[in-house]
Amino acid sequence: TAKGDNLFAxxxxxxxxxxxxxxGAAVLHNIRNLGNAAAHEVKPHSTAQLMLAMEVVEHLLMDVYILPAKAELEFGKGKADE
Structure with missing residues (x-):
């Protein structure tokens, strides 16, 4: 769990x-800034920027949650460290 009072932290x-x-953190900060500009400044973003943001979020979810769970099912827990 991430600690901090705001998304930046x-x-x-x-x-x-x-x-x-x-x-990876720098990329997420860029997406955070994109979201802040859209929410607080009502600034529209290009389709390419929005698609990239979605790709980054999808990759992050895969890397942090989905692939480790699949690897644990396939190889067992901690096998990579042996």
């Missing part, structure tokens, strides 16, 4: 814990 906390890479 939570993203940085996940980076500091090693859940996210430095580059």
């Amino acid at each position: 939570k993203i940085d906390n996940l980076r500091d814990k090693g859940v996210l890479t430095k580059h």
Whole structure:
């Protein structure tokens, strides 16, 4: 679970814990800024920007939750460390 009072702090906390890479955190901050601009400034974004944001979120979910669970089912827990 990410710790922090806002999304900025939570993203940085996940980076500091090693859940996210430095580059991954930077990408999420870009998406956070995109969302803030849309929500607070009513700034529209291009279809390409929105599609990229969705790809990043999908990749993050796959990397953090789905693939580790599939690997554990297939190989067992902790097999990669042996």
